[in-house]
Amino acid sequence: MNEHQEMAQDAGEASPEAVREAEARIRRLSRRSFLWAGLATGAGVGGLVAFNKYAPESNGAKIPLRKVLGFNETVAQRLFYRPTHRAREFPRSAAEEPRNNYKGTTPVVDLAAWRLRLSGLGDGAEDRKLTLADLRDLPRAEQTTELKCIEGWSTVVNWSGVRFVDFAKKYAPPSGTEYVSMLSEPADYPDERYYVGLHLADCLHPQTLLATHMNGTPLRVEHGAPLRLVIPHKYGIKNIKLITSIAYARERPTDYWYEQGYDWYAGL
Amino acid sequence: MSTAATSPDEVTRTPPVSQDTPRLVKKHPLAIRWQHWINFPVLMIMMWSGLLILWAYPVYPSEKLPLKVPNRISLYQWGIAPVYPERQNAENYPAPPDKRYDIATGFRLAEGMNWHFTFAWFFTLNGIAYILFLLFSGEWRYLMPRRESFVEAFKVVLHDLKLYRKPLPIAKFNHAQRIAYSSVVVLGFGMVVTGLAIYKPAQLTWLVTLLGGYQTARLEHFWITMLLLAFFFVHIAQVARAGWNNFRAMITGYEVDRSGHLTEAIRKGGA
Numbered sequence: 001m002n003e004h005q006e007m008a009q010d011a012g013e014a015s016p017e018a019v020r021e022a023e024a025r026i027r028r029l030s031r032r033s034f035l036w037a038g039l040a041t042g043a044g045v046g047g048l049v050a051f052n053k054y055a056p057e058s059n060g061a062k063i064p065l066r067k068v069l070g071f072n073e074t075v076a077q078r079l080f081y082r083p084t085h086r087a088r089e090f091p092r093s094a095a096e097e098p099r100n101n102y103k104g105t106t107p108v109v110d111l112a113a114w115r116l117r118l119s120g121l122g123d124g125a126e127d128r129k130l131t132l133a134d135l136r137d138l139p140r141a142e143q144t145t146e147l148k149c150i151e152g153w154s155t156v157v158n159w160s161g162v163r164f165v166d167f168a169k170k171y172a173p174p175s176g177t178e179y180v181s182m183l184s185e186p187a188d189y190p191d192e193r194y195y196v197g198l199h200l201a202d203c204l205h206p207q208t209l210l211a212t213h214m215n216g217t218p219l220r221v222e223h224g225a226p227l228r229l230v231i232p233h234k235y236g237i238k239n240i241k242l243i244t245s246i247a248y249a250r251e252r253p254t255d256y257w258y259e260q261g262y263d264w265y266a267g268l
Numbered sequence: 269m270s271t272a273a274t275s276p277d278e279v280t281r282t283p284p285v286s287q288d289t290p291r292l293v294k295k296h297p298l299a300i301r302w303q304h305w306i307n308f309p310v311l312m313i314m315m316w317s318g319l320l321i322l323w324a325y326p327v328y329p330s331e332k333l334p335l336k337v338p339n340r341i342s343l344y345q346w347g348i349a350p351v352y353p354e355r356q357n358a359e360n361y362p363a364p365p366d367k368r369y370d371i372a373t374g375f376r377l378a379e380g381m382n383w384h385f386t387f388a389w390f391f392t393l394n395g396i397a398y399i400l401f402l403l404f405s406g407e408w409r410y411l412m413p414r415r416e417s418f419v420e421a422f423k424v425v426l427h428d429l430k431l432y433r434k435p436l437p438i439a440k441f442n443h444a445q446r447i448a449y450s451s452v453v454v455l456g457f458g459m460v461v462t463g464l465a466i467y468k469p470a471q472l473t474w475l476v477t478l479l480g481g482y483q484t485a486r487l488e489h490f491w492i493t494m495l496l497l498a499f500f501f502v503h504i505a506q507v508a509r510a511g512w513n514n515f516r517a518m519i520t521g522y523e524v525d526r527s528g529h530l531t532e533a534i535r536k537g538g539a
Contacts, residue, residue, distance in 0.1 A: 261378035
């Protein structure tokens with residue numbers, strides 16, 4: 001006795017006519033469902049194809065996706081970000097040597113000639129030109145944090161330098177400042193021009209450093225000598241090396257990788 | 269469709285004692301059918317965009333561990349998915365000069381991230397809607413594994429491998445299905461949790477620590493994806509095996525029940 005017969009004996013199998021009738025009934029029932037399924041599939045596939053083909057782009061990313069990224073930024077700021085929350089810190093012994101992530105030529109700068117231009121200080125205030133000696137007056141800070149590249153790799157590094165919040169106490173942003181723009185424009189290396197835009201609030205986080213030292217020694221050129229940004233709650237793309245200019249801004253400054261299709265916020 | 273004679277609800281209410289009418293039995297609620305089918309393209313887009321992200325740095329979790337992600341997905345000699353360029357491998361990093369634009373253009377990382385962080389919303393919201401629906405409709409009773417499920421699921425596997433010949437009890441979902449369908453909910457939850465840990469590691473430090481670190485969380489995210497893929501292929505094979513009547517029920521909601529056993533099983537609930 002096979003499975004089919006056994007079941008049929010249990011419950012009694014329907015007659016062939018009844019089966020046909022049920023089949024006819026489900027065909028009628030199915031029509032609407034399959035119509036819906038077809039419409040939904042068509043709308044989905046068609047929508048995606050149309051989206052890919054026609055959705056306008058802004059700075060290398062589809063504008064609707066940009067809008068979601070903007071929404072994600074708001075969610076991240078409201079839901080995740082706490083100015084007092086610190087990214088994980090590691091023991092000093094966990095620090096590794098990060099790779100040189102200059103993609104082109106590593107710029108060699110004349111450190112003696114290096115100046116940090118500070119602008120956006122308010123109405124009528126002149127731009128400042130700071131030297132490393134100017135930064136030495138500020139309190140020093142040290143931290144061992146994980147640098148996370150947007151590509152996916154990460155590395156634990158020990159940094160020391162000046163907290164941006166201390167820097168901003170001495171060189172205060174004017175009221176109304178919402179953003180900070182940082183620029184790296186090494187002379188003779190036009191291909192290495194690099195710039196990031198940040199929220200002032202993110203810069204004032206206690207773990208945001210203007211670093212001068214890495215793993216106990218002064219920064220070397222491949223790691224952004226003489227001054228680089230360390231901001232552990234942002235991807236590496238925001239951790240700009242060889243800063244030559246800092247500007248306080250009211251409007252959202254542009255950003256190197258933002259222009260290449262990446263999220264402006266890039267927060268972790 | 270709305271006339272009393274053909275109303276499917278009417279048929280469902282007919283007790284299975286009237287043996288000569290094959291029943292149309294309501295099997296899958298409308299909400300679950302939509303959630304199921306929405307999940308399919310959303311998950312495909314998540315996996316595709318996840319691959320674009322993966323290929324930006326395809327070594328997991330670090331060079332120190334032997335586990336790597338293969339650099340090509342291919343069947344026989346045909347590459348199904350593009351092979352990422354060898355020079356992107358960690359071994360010959362950094363890349364040659366003037367490749368600054370590569371991760372933006374050639375490797376499509378930004379595109380992958382933008383899609384991933386958009387469709388993550390659909391995946392998460394659809395998953396939450398699904399779980400809420402299961403809870404409030406009582407459908408969870410058909411899906412939750414029970415004490416005997418692990419032994420019974422073993423029988424199902426043996427039966428499918430033709431090693432166990434006795435007929436299995438007819439149910440809306442057999443015990444192997446109960447385990448599989450509950451597991452994918454857990455996997456989906458795991459996707460969201462590991463995904464959140466990778467997405468906001470500096471804020472969700474406790475979660476990253478719980479998962480074993482940032483790179484470990486990335487590895488877990490990847491392997492849960494592999495488990496979901498494994499589920500997907502088994503699921504497709506089993507649906508193909510089960511036949512049209514069963515598949516159609518996931519679109520129409522109704523299955524033709526010749527014996528009356530399914531009607532009976534569904535009427536009894538998941539118990």
